[in-house]
Each structure stands twice: as structure tokens, then as C-alpha cells.
Amino acid sequence: MGDRSLLRVALCLTLHTSWMLSAATSGVPRAVDIVLPCMHVLMEDAGGRGGLGGMSFSREEVTLLIRNVTVTGEGGELDPITDYQPSKDTKTTIFQATVTSSPLPFADRLLHADCEGLDISCELSPLSPSGLLYITHIRLPEFSITMVTRTEPTNGMEEDPIGQDHLLSDKSIISMTVDLCLSSSTPSQLTPLSLDVSLNCELSGDPEGVQAEWHLQKEGKGERLFPEEGSRVTMEPGALSGRGDASLTIRAVRVQDEGTYICAVTLGEHRVHQILQLQVREPPRVTIIQTEGPELTLTCSSDCYYPLDVEFSWLLRGEQITHADPVTSSHRRNSDGTYNLSIHLRVPTPPTGALPDTYTCTVSHASLPEPITVTTSVPLPEVSSGALGYIISSLIVLITTAFMFRSRDGVREAREGGR
Structure with missing residues (x-):
């Protein structure tokens, strides 16, 4: 069994024991260890190795051990827990980061991520030329964490404790402390449209002296946001005071709000950020109208949707129409940034005596779990006023003629009876 498999088994055993501990104490915070497989990334000068210049990246599998992580129990039977003990014959370097300030965000979720089969990504790399500072990015689908850690030099070494021009050659334990941690849920x-949205950005640690700012990137351009109280884009009153909350609230979302949001936090020599994506998905409003002319035309209109792409299809009595060529209008943009599009279908009038034809317009869009369907019936042809007058006149003539013949027969019978 390889180092990575052993790490995964050890991790799951640690998580199981941690779960038993948390189950033993209802609402009581406890310190545990979290073990994650991680990737150590170093940037190198490609020209220094006979290359053509520029930079290259070296990557090595390592272990990230986060110690003193606070989790909260939910009640249950007591079971002892021991700290994670690295194997003596491990071939993988261990980066041991100790949390010394406030609790690590999403600790409970992170604790069980690997054993639950969640897709987790972990990368750490030097943040400073001295090699004393490291930045670690941990990502799961529902949250993201960025940690700045400081290595602890040994043997009086003040700089380059592990080397910056090569991968780790001597497998060992690199001790670090967590200086600060920036996190966000739902990246x-x-x-x-029109709903309120909160973009989460929280700092773990002492928020004193922290400066936070938000930027929006879209369509190749970037701008800094200036949240103000009473506007659509705001931060909580007293943001970053006490609990380090720099979350952004956008009220009554518009199409123009879509983009990549960057929460940048500066604390002393540290500057870290979280990247959050906001995408607008507005479903279309679908209607059908009938227009009479030389031929009957059905128009299926899809309005007020976003993003741009939308697909139409026509059905006749539930079957796909393949013999006709619908005419589609060009995309038109509404004043609020949404789009509208129409598709026109010429249809024949059902013959006299037939049942009405039923047509269905089906619209598919990225905002819809299932297509929208709208149905209309094409009625039988109406009898024209001229034809109706001719029919009525004919009926009057027939009725009059029949009455005359019947009256004449009655007179004849009366005469014969008088004789």
C-alpha cells in the first residue's frame, strides 16, 4: 500500500475517532487534527536548466496536517481521541500547520470531506522569497479556504528553511503556524433576477488592522466596488470588526451584476483573496399567438430570459414537426439586459369535417430544469358570410316550395271530399 493510500486510511480513521469525540459532547468545542493530501508547488526559472527562459512549476505530493482545529460535538457516547502521529517511515513531507487564533471556518465540514468522497483540492506554495511564508488554498464545491502560514526556522536558520530552487529532497516535518485564514461559502x-444575494467572505483571526475591498471582473474589464449604506451593494455595518465579516450583499440582482467577484483582504504584510462567481439565470416567458392571412401563422415568443442561448421546437399532436421550416427572428435585447426571440410557423387550415390541429411550442433554456411547453389549437375554417347567406336563402326557398306543394295538396283533397 502506497503513502497516499496509507494517508487516506489514516485520515479516515482520524475522522472516525473525531466524529466519536464530537458525538460525545453536545455543543462542546474540541481541538482535533485534520489530515489532507496536498500538492506542494514551486516556481522555478526554466532558463536556469538550459531552457528557453521563463518560469516553470514543480509539483510534489505532500501531506498537510492542520493541528488544533476546533470542532463542535453533537452528543453521544464518549470515545477517546489521540493526536495524529505520522509514520516514521513515511516518504512524504508533512507540512504541519497549527491554528493558534480563532476557529478555522468550516472545520466540521472539512473534517469529513475526504472520507465522504467529496472532490477536495489542496495546494500550498511559497508566498515570500525567504520561504518563511506559505499560502495554502483548500477548495471544496461548497466552500473555499485560503491560509497564510509562517514556517518555524530550525537550527538558527532565518531564511530558506526548506529551499526554493528544488523540491523537498529530505522528507521531514515542516512546522508552521496559521497567521490568517480567509474563507468563503458557495464560491x-x-x-x-430581482433577488438579494450575499457573497460570503470571512476572516479568521484578529481582524484589527484588516483592510478589505471588493473588485468585479467581467468581459475582460475590472472595477473596484465601493459598497455604501442604503445602496444596492452594501457590506454589513461595522464589517471586519469583531468577527472579521467582509461579506457583500447585492440587493435586487440585475444582469449587470453577473461576473467574477474578488474579496481582497490586507493585514500587515499579508494580502490574500477569495474569488466568487455570480451567474444570472432568468427563465423565459413563453406565449403563442395566431395571425391570419393568406396562410395561418403561429408565433412562439420567448421573452425576458438570460443568458442568450435558447432553443425552440414545434410539435403537432405531440409529434415532432420535420416537414416545415420555421422562421426565427434575430435576438433582441431588452432594456434590463435580458433577451427575447420569436419563431414563426406557417400551418395549413384543417379541412372541413376534420378535428382541430393542436400545436405545441417547446422552449429549452439554461435556467430551466425542464423545457417550457405552450399549446394552441388551430380551429376549423369558418363559413364566410356570402356562403352563409346562400345557404340560408336556399333553405328558405326549399321550405317555401315544400309549403306551397303541401298547401296545394290540401286544397285538392278538400275539393274531392266536397264531391
């Missing part, structure tokens, strides 16, 4: 959000 990618989908939202319809």
Missing part, C-alpha cells in the same frame, strides 16, 4: 452562485 459559485446561480440566481434569478
Whole structure:
């Protein structure tokens, strides 16, 4: 069994024991260890190795051990827990980061991520030329964490404790402390228009002296946001005071709010950020109208949707129409940034005596779990006023003629009876 498999088994055993501990104490915070497989990334000068210049990246599998992580129990039977003990014959370097300040965000979720089979990504790399500072990015689908850690030099070494021009050659334990941690939940959000949206960005640690700012990137351009109380884009009153909350609230979302949001936090020599995606998904409003002319035309209109792409199809009595060529209008943009599109279908009038034809317009869009369907019936042809007058006149003539013949027969019978 390889180092990575052993790590995964050890991790799951640690998590199981931690779960038993948390189950033993209802609402009591306890310190545990979290073990994650991680990737150590170093940037190198490609020209220094006979290359053509530029930079290259070296990557090595390592272990990230986060110690003193606070989790909260939910009640249950007591079971002892021991700290994670690295194997003596391990071939993998261990980066041991100790949390010394406030609790690590999403600790309970992170604790069980690997054993639950969640897709987790972990990368750490030097943040400073001295090699004393490291930055670690941990990502799961529902949250993201960025940690700045400081290595603890040994043997009086003040700089380059592990080397910056090569991968780790001597497998060992690199001790670090967590200086600060920036986190966000739901890094990618989908939202319809007009709703309020919160973009989460929280700092773990002492928020004193912290400066936070938000930037929006879209369509190749970037701008800094200036949240103000009473506007659509705001931060909580007293943001970053006490609990380090720099979350951004956008009220009544518009199409123009879609983009990549960057929460940048500066604390002394540290500057870290979180990237959040906001995407607008507004479903179309679908209607059908009938227009009379030389030929009957059905128009299926899809309005007020976002993003751009939308697909139409026509059905006749539930069957796909393949013999006709619908005419589609060009995309038109509404004043609020949404789109509208129409598709026109010429249809024959059902013959006299037949049942009405039923047509269905089906619209598919990224905002819809299932297509929208709208149905209309094409009625039988109406009898024209001229034809109706001719029929009425004919009926009057027939009735009059029949009455005359009947009256004449009655007179004849009366005469014969008088004789």
C-alpha cells in the first residue's frame, strides 16, 4: 500500500475517532487534527536548466496536517481521541500547520470531506522569497479556504528553511503556524433576477488592522466596488470588526451584476483573496399567438430570459414537426439586459369535417430544469358570410316550395271530399 493510500486510511480513521469525540459532547468545542493530501508547488526559472527562459512549476505530493482545529460535538457516547502521529517511515513531507487564533471556518465540514468522497483540492506554495511564508488554498464545491502560514526556522536558520530552487529532497516535518485564514461559502452562485444575494467572505483571526475591498471582473474589464449604506451593494455595518465579516450583499440582482467577484483582504504584510462567481439565470416567458392571412401563422415568443442561448421546437399532436421550416427572428435585447426571440410557423387550415390541429411550442433554456411547453389549437375554417347567406336563402326557398306543394295538396283533397 502506497503513502497516499496509507494517508487516506489514516485520515479516515482520524475522522472516525473525531466524529466519536464530537458525538460525545453536545455543543462542546474540541481541538482535533485534520489530515489532507496536498500538492506542494514551486516556481522555478526554466532558463536556469538550459531552457528557453521563463518560469516553470514543480509539483510534489505532500501531506498537510492542520493541528488544533476546533470542532463542535453533537452528543453521544464518549470515545477517546489521540493526536495524529505520522509514520516514521513515511516518504512524504508533512507540512504541519497549527491554528493558534480563532476557529478555522468550516472545520466540521472539512473534517469529513475526504472520507465522504467529496472532490477536495489542496495546494500550498511559497508566498515570500525567504520561504518563511506559505499560502495554502483548500477548495471544496461548497466552500473555499485560503491560509497564510509562517514556517518555524530550525537550527538558527532565518531564511530558506526548506529551499526554493528544488523540491523537498529530505522528507521531514515542516512546522508552521496559521497567521490568517480567509474563507468563503458557495464560491459559485446561480440566481434569478430581482433577488438579494450575499457573497460570503470571512476572516479568521484578529481582524484589527484588516483592510478589505471588493473588485468585479467581467468581459475582460475590472472595477473596484465601493459598497455604501442604503445602496444596492452594501457590506454589513461595522464589517471586519469583531468577527472579521467582509461579506457583500447585492440587493435586487440585475444582469449587470453577473461576473467574477474578488474579496481582497490586507493585514500587515499579508494580502490574500477569495474569488466568487455570480451567474444570472432568468427563465423565459413563453406565449403563442395566431395571425391570419393568406396562410395561418403561429408565433412562439420567448421573452425576458438570460443568458442568450435558447432553443425552440414545434410539435403537432405531440409529434415532432420535420416537414416545415420555421422562421426565427434575430435576438433582441431588452432594456434590463435580458433577451427575447420569436419563431414563426406557417400551418395549413384543417379541412372541413376534420378535428382541430393542436400545436405545441417547446422552449429549452439554461435556467430551466425542464423545457417550457405552450399549446394552441388551430380551429376549423369558418363559413364566410356570402356562403352563409346562400345557404340560408336556399333553405328558405326549399321550405317555401315544400309549403306551397303541401298547401296545394290540401286544397285538392278538400275539393274531392266536397264531391
